[in-house]
Amino acid sequence: MGVFEYIKIGLEQAIQYEKGKLNAKAITLSIMPIDNFTPDEIKSIRKNTDMTQKIFARYLGVSVKTVEAWESGRNHPEGAACRLLSMTRNDPSFPIKSGIITTGSSIASYGS
Numbered sequence: 001m002g003v004f005e006y007i008k009i010g011l012e013q014a015i016q017y018e019k020g021k022l023n024a025k026a027i028t029l030s031i032m033p034i035d036n037f038t039p040d041e042i043k044s045i046r047k048n049t050d051m052t053q054k055i056f057a058r059y060l061g062v063s064v065k066t067v068e069a070w071e072s073g074r075n076h077p078e079g080a081a082c083r084l085l086s087m088t089r090n091d092p093s094f095p096i097k098s099g100i101i102t103t104g105s106s107i108a109s110y111g112s
Helices: 003-018 039-048 053-060 064-072 079-090 105-110
Strands: none
Touching: 039 064, 039 079, 053 064, 053 079
16 A cells, blocks of 8 residues: 555544544553662662673763762762663663673673
8 A cells, every 4th residue: 555545544534533433542651750779779780780880881871980970879860861770670681682782792892
């Protein structure tokens, strides 16, 4: 089916909906609140993934100084970093499963 056919079907459905002859699909999404992490939790997540601070920082897209500050309690992760920490805490193999980190000799060069 070409693009024109999809557009035509969509417009026909919109007309039917406006006439009350078609019910709209409703999708409800629930977004979980962002977790907060203590310094010990961050360090535990990192150790459960067998990463050095340097590799963990590269994985999270932050500097080594940032990871050091999180683990010492001088600073706290926010936003997307917390989401990634949550996913990693829930599944320590997530960094590899997601393809962000690869196994083998490339990890050594990644952390260099």
